[in-house]
Amino acid sequence: MNRRNFLKALTTTIVGSSIAPMETLSKFAKETSSLQWNGGDIIIEDYLKKIEGAKLGQTDLNLILKNDKGIKPPYNIQSIQNQSIQTKPQAIPQKKPLPILENEDNPPVGVSNNHNIAEKAQPIETPSENIAVHKSKEEILNEYIKKMRAFNKSHMDDLYLDGKEFQLLKSSAIKIMRLKKVVGHGNFYLLSFDEALKIARTYPSLKNFTKREINFLEKLFYMDASIFGFFDKKPLRSLTHRIKKRKVVKVSRTGNYLFKGLPVKMYKKIKKDAGRQAVLTSGVRSVMKQFQLYLNKAYQSNGNMSLASRFLAPPGYSYHGVSDFDIGQKGYGVHNFTERFTRTEVFKRLENLDYISLRYTEDNLLGVRFEPWHIKVDPRA
Numbered sequence: 001m002n003r004r005n006f007l008k009a010l011t012t013t014i015v016g017s018s019i020a021p022m023e024t025l026s027k028f029a030k031e032t033s034s035l036q037w038n039g040g041d042i043i044i045e046d047y048l049k050k051i052e053g054a055k056l057g058q059t060d061l062n063l064i065l066k067n068d069k070g071i072k073p074p075y076n077i078q079s080i081q082n083q084s085i086q087t088k089p090q091a092i093p094q095k096k097p098l099p100i101l102e103n104e105d106n107p108p109v110g111v112s113n114n115h116n117i118a119e120k121a122q123p124i125e126t127p128s129e130n131i132a133v134h135k136s137k138e139e140i141l142n143e144y145i146k147k148m149r150a151f152n153k154s155h156m157d158d159l160y161l162d163g164k165e166f167q168l169l170k171s172s173a174i175k176i177m178r179l180k181k182v183v184g185h186g187n188f189y190l191l192s193f194d195e196a197l198k199i200a201r202t203y204p205s206l207k208n209f210t211k212r213e214i215n216f217l218e219k220l221f222y223m224d225a226s227i228f229g230f231f232d233k234k235p236l237r238s239l240t241h242r243i244k245k246r247k248v249v250k251v252s253r254t255g256n257y258l259f260k261g262l263p264v265k266m267y268k269k270i271k272k273d274a275g276r277q278a279v280l281t282s283g284v285r286s287v288m289k290q291f292q293l294y295l296n297k298a299y300q301s302n303g304n305m306s307l308a309s310r311f312l313a314p315p316g317y318s319y320h321g322v323s324d325f326d327i328g329q330k331g332y333g334v335h336n337f338t339e340r341f342t343r344t345e346v347f348k349r350l351e352n353l354d355y356i357s358l359r360y361t362e363d364n365l366l367g368v369r370f371e372p373w374h375i376k377v378d379p380r381a
């Protein structure tokens with residue numbers, strides 16, 4: 001077994017398991033001690049660190065499985081996982097596509113959403129009885145990979161907001177969108193949560209966020225995204241995190257900011273090495289900016305939080321908040337945020353630069369879609 005296959009097997013074991021990640025990992029470590037690959041233990045160690053603090057447990061958010069109306073929120077993740085495995089699959093009810101809240105030119109939200117939400121639920125294989133017992137690692141692995149490749153579609157075990165919270169999602173998203181119009185694109189990239197609330201209170205054309213909306217946003221920010229299958233770290237720990245203006249620089253002709261230091265250095269190097277066609281498509285993002293993108297996507301997906309989390313990092317989890325940025329090809333528009341980007345000259349050049357690595361690689365372990373445009377900037381590297 002090579003490293004790649006090992007990683008895949010490990011991920012799917014965790015994702016497909018109905019017990020807590022820590023237990024799964026130690027079980028997996030024991031079972032795989034005879035694997036003919038020596039790096040296994042190190043990878044497990046790494047992975048343990050990665051998901052440290054990620055506890056699958058209860059959440060304050062009211063979530064439902066659309067295919068199992070028997071579950072009453074708030075739920076316990078373990079019971080949901082067991083039930084979702086044991087209940088017979090039914091068709092996932094699909095609502096009519098919702099209008100897009102906003103035409104976002106940049107970045108991912110709005111890219112090929114319309115046709116996807118309008119599609120019928122994907123046929124899902126019929127799980128056999130007691131599937132948790134009989135599923136082989138390979139089967140679990142294949143299902144995970146299949147699901148992640150169809151990241152923009154609804155899946156059986158996806159979690160949705162219940163009706164009331166969906167309304168809060170909608171009203172919050174609309175208020176955030178209006179706020180963005182008032183402060184402008186550029187300022188919005190740096191706008192903190194507290195500043196946003198203050199502006200909403202102050203500007204006559206804006207409506208105050210209600211207590212329930214603030215409460216909803218707060219719960220969403222502080223919840224553990226592994227509930228939605230998102231396993232990456234959380235670089236921003238506080239809802240009220242502020243981006244200091246003196247730490248960022250505006251990149252001319254892009255409308256975006258970059259963090260000073262390594263990100264700027266790397267961007268300049270990329271511009272030099274990947275050609276004049278290479279352009280910054282998304283840089284620094286505040287908590288509010290990530291909220292706007294994430295809520296928009298969740299809204300367009302009828303409140304499917306799992307789908308939204310496969311598509312982009314939930315607020316707090318985005319490395320755009322600390323260092324990372326996206327690169328695109330000039331004039332390629334929204335396609336810069338689709339797999340079509342891999343066909344561009346810019347991507348081909350990026351691939352050959354040894355100092356470039358992607359945050360969300362193909363078939364990654366993190367529960368995030370493949371993002372060939374998202375450059376990982378590790379300040380420690």
Ligand SMILES: [Zn+2]
Nearest residue numbers: 282325326374
């Ligand atoms: Zn990105």
